[in-house]
Amino acid sequence: AQSVTQLGSHVSVSEGALVLLRCNYSSSVPPYLFWYVQYPNQGLQLLLKYTTGATLVKGINGFEAEFKKSETSFHLTKPSAHMSDAAEYFCAVSDRRNYQLIWGAGTKLIIKP
Amino acid sequence: DGGITQSPKYLFRKEGQNVTLSCEQNLNHDAMYWYRQDPGQGLRLIYYSQIVNDFQKGDIAEGYSVSREKKESFPLTVTSAQKNPTAFYLCASSIDGTNFPYEQYFGPGTRLTVT
Numbered sequence: 001a002q003s004v005t006q007l008g009s010h011v012s013v014s015e016g017a018l019v020l021l022r023c024n025y026s027s028s029v030p031p032y033l034f035w036y037v038q039y040p041n042q043g044l045q046l047l048l049k050y051t052t053g054a055t056l057v058k059g060i061n062g063f064e065a066e067f068k069k070s071e072t073s074f075h076l077t078k079p080s081a082h083m084s085d086a087a088e089y090f091c092a093v094s095d096r097r098n099y100q101l102i103w104g105a106g107t108k109l110i111i112k113p
Numbered sequence: 114d115g116g117i118t119q120s121p122k123y124l125f126r127k128e129g130q131n132v133t134l135s136c137e138q139n140l141n142h143d144a145m146y147w148y149r150q151d152p153g154q155g156l157r158l159i160y161y162s163q164i165v166n167d168f169q170k171g172d173i174a175e176g177y178s179v180s181r182e183k184k185e186s187f188p189l190t191v192t193s194a195q196k197n198p199t200a201f202y203l204c205a206s207s208i209d210g211t212n213f214p215y216e217q218y219f220g221p222g223t224r225l226t227v228t
Contacts, residue, residue: 009153032214043117043203043219044156051214090155094214100171101217103155 002027004093006104014112019078021107023091032094033074035065039087086111115140117220119204124225134189134223136204144210145187150201162187163210198227
C-alpha cells in the first residue's frame with residue numbers, strides 16, 4: 001500500500017530564509033504527487049502537483065517542488081519565507097488503482113520575524 | 114463564483130444525537146469526498162462518491178452515512194454510533210474521480226463538537 005511521510009510536524013524558519021518541507025512516499029510505481037496548504041480553520045488549497053513530464057514543478061505563492069524518483073521524494077521549497085506563509089502543509093500521493101489521495105500527517109510552518 | 118460550501122461552520126451536539134453536515138458544490142464536478150481531520154493525523158477519508166446515486170466507504174466509514182441524490186450535494190450524517198465524533202470535517206470535490214487524479218477542491222470545513 002502507498003504511504004506518505006512528512007518529516008517534521010513543525011518547521012520553524014526566519015522571515016526571508018529558505019523554506020524546505022520534506023515529503024517521502026512509498027510506491028511501487030511512479031505516483032501522482034500533490035502539495036496542499038491549509039490556513040487556520042480553513043479548507044485546503046492546492047499549491048502544486050506532479051503528474052508527468054518535468055520533475056521540477058512550480059506552484060502558487062512562489063513555492064516549487066521536485067520529484068526525485070530515486071529518492072522517492074517530493075520536497076517543497078520556497079527561496080524566501082514570508083509571514084503569510086505560516087500555515088499547515090500537506091503532501092499527498094494518488095493511488096493509481098482508484099485515484100484516491102493518500103495524505104501525509106502535515107507540517108506546520110512557523111515563520112519567525 | 115464557483116466553489117464548495119459547507120454549513121454550518123461550527124456545530125455543537127449532545128452525545129447520542131445524529132447530526133447532518135451539509136456540502137454543496139456548483140463546480141459541476143462528478144466526484145465528491147468527505148474527510149475527517151484530527152490534529153497530527155492528516156486527512157482520513159470517510160466516504161466518497163464518483164457519480165450520483167453511488168458512493169463508497171473510505172478508511173473510516175463506521176458511524177457515518179452519506180447520500181448522493183443530486184450531483185451538487187453530498188451530505189454527511191454523523192450517527193450516535195460514531196465513538197469519537199468531535200473533529201474538523203472537510204468536504205471536497207474533483208472533476209472526475211475515476212480516470213485521472215484531478216485535483217480536489219475543498220470547502221471551508223465544519224468543526225463538530227459533541228459533548
